Amino acid sequence: MSDYDDDSYEATARIVDPGGAPDERHFEAALRPRRLAEFPGQPRVSEQLGLVLAAAKRRGTTPDHVLLSGPPGLGKTSLAMIIAAELEQPIRITSGPAIQHAGDLAAILSSLAEGEVLFLDEIHRMARAAEEMLYLAMEDFRVDVIVGKGPGATAIPLELPPFTVVGATTRAGLLPAPLRDRFGFTGHLDFYSADDLAAILHRSAGLLGVEATRQGIAEIAGRSRGTPRIANRLLRRVRDYAQIHGAEVVDQPSAKAALELFDVDAKGLDxxxxxxxxxxxxxxxxxxxxxxxxxxxxxxxxxxxxxxxxxxxxxxxxxxxxxxxxxxxxxxxxxxxxxxxxxxxxxxxxxxxxxxxxxxxxxxxx
Structure with missing residues (x-):
């Protein structure tokens, strides 16, 4: 269920209370890094993004709009949440397929507070009418609401408070040039190295309460296709296998056996x-x-x-x-x-x- 009538929701509602009940959902929700310093891999993008955010905070203004591109599972949503956390602002999350009419976007934009971060996942799948409205909103912080139909229709300008759009796309080439040019910073996320994935898995294992050896973590990292989302998913499956077979530690033999059971070979092919x-x-x-x-x-x-x-x-x-x-x-x-x-x-x-x-x-x- 969404937090708003326009099918968007506020990400702060998903933040886990550390003092809550220690069930597994709390640990899995905590797998996302909260700050840029905790975000492994993508050093170039992290450094560039950190500079943009720090400069905006020093000036006391909202940062430029941010476009994040790259294959699925590399951390675009996590970076969007990190941007909001670094700016100490709330974040509203929605997706391109959910915005099929200009009115859907107008409802979201009109409810934004000053400095708020709007995350648009799969932004390349927005309807064309909504894209054209977004052009004006991103550049002039204004939308024109059409009242009436036909010759009697009237455009009423609605002023918006300054906000930051963070767009994520797996297919940047499908974005129209006018929309792409309105993003002040564009970051492309590449696949992760095995060492970066191992660091992510060590952190995730600690949060999930899984004891794992370095060899076991390396075995999972080597079969994760350079993608953190896949690495964390395989870690959970290996943990399940180890628990069912009475292993107290996720080591290399149990990792190999579990991944073979789930049809993931040594090169990561499924x-x-x-x-x-x-x-x-x-x-x-x-x-x-x-x-x-x-x-x-x-x-x-x-x-x-x-x-x-x-x-x-x-x-x-x-x-x-x-x-x-x-x-x-x-x-x-x-x-x-x-x-x-x-x-x-x-x-x-x-x-x-x-x-x-x-x-x-x-x-x-x-």
């Missing part, structure tokens, strides 16, 4: 990832094959394959997206323990055979 690679290699000789055909063969929707599986497979060098279709790389064949077909100079693995990847390397730059 059932869908391996299904895409095995279908591509076993049924289509490594490709090239079109996305729709590949999705039908896997038994998933094309959007699922394209947005869930492909980004990680491409980034790690298991898959190529070519003009002729998807193609498996030599690293994909090696990971599956398969022998690629001999190159015949035509289709059926040509791209994969001609691609040379050094041993142990497969990460492609974005």
């Amino acid at each position: 059932r869908l990832d391996r299904g895409v690679l095995e279908t591509l290699c076993r049924r289509f000789a490594g490709g090239p094959v079109g996305l729709t055909t590949l999705a039908v063969a896997v038994g998933e929707e094309p959007d699922t394959v394209e947005t869930v599986a492909e980004p990680y497979l491409v980034r790690e060098g298991y898959l190529l997206r070519t003009p002729r279709g998807r193609t498996a790389t030599p690293q994909a064949w090696q990971h599956l323990g398969l022998t690629p077909p001999a190159s015949d100079g035509q289709d059926g693995g040509t791209w994969a055979q001609q691609l040379s990847l050094p041993d142990g390397e497969g990460r492609f730059s974005d």
Whole structure:
């Protein structure tokens, strides 16, 4: 349930009272860092954002609007809450899909207090009419409310107190240029290193009351695809496995056994990832094959394959997206323990055979 009629809510309502009952929901709600100093990884973005916030506080003004982009699970929502905490202001949270009419956005904007932070998740999915209203609100802190219809309609300007918009998007390219240009600071979040994920997992283990060895944490971090959200989810599953099997400590053997049970292999590939690679290699000789055909063969929707599986497979060098279709790389064949077909100079693995990847390397730059 939301805190407001416009389906938004105030994040301060979600803050856990440390003196409350020690049930697990309190610990899980506390997994999000509260301050920039507690936010691991993303050092460049943290340093830049810290400078913007500190300068605004010193001037006694609201900071520029902030746009955070990057793949899911990297901490965009956490950073939005951190911005509000650093500014010592409340935060209102809503999402682009929830704002389908300009009136929805007007209701939210008109209820904001001075200095308040408005977090718009998946901002690229806002309705076009709401986007156009947001342009004016972000730049001039004013919205025009239309009263009436037809020739008799009247625009009534409504002045707004200064506030800060924090937008988050997984697809920054879908934002219209006028909206994107109104953000004074843009930060792109990259995938985390294994060391940063290990630091996050050590903190999360402490908050969840899980005793874990360094080797156990490293095993989970190495299979977390560079994503804190996945790392914390796998930590909870490993904890469940350890408790059910009578292990008092999450060590490397219990972490390996638990992650194998949940179909997460040593490289972080899950059932869908391996299904895409095995279908591509076993049924289509490594490709090239079109996305729709590949999705039908896997038994998933094309959007699922394209947005869930492909980004990680491409980034790690298991898959190529070519003009002729998807193609498996030599690293994909090696990971599956398969022998690629001999190159015949035509289709059926040509791209994969001609691609040379050094041993142990497969990460492609974005």
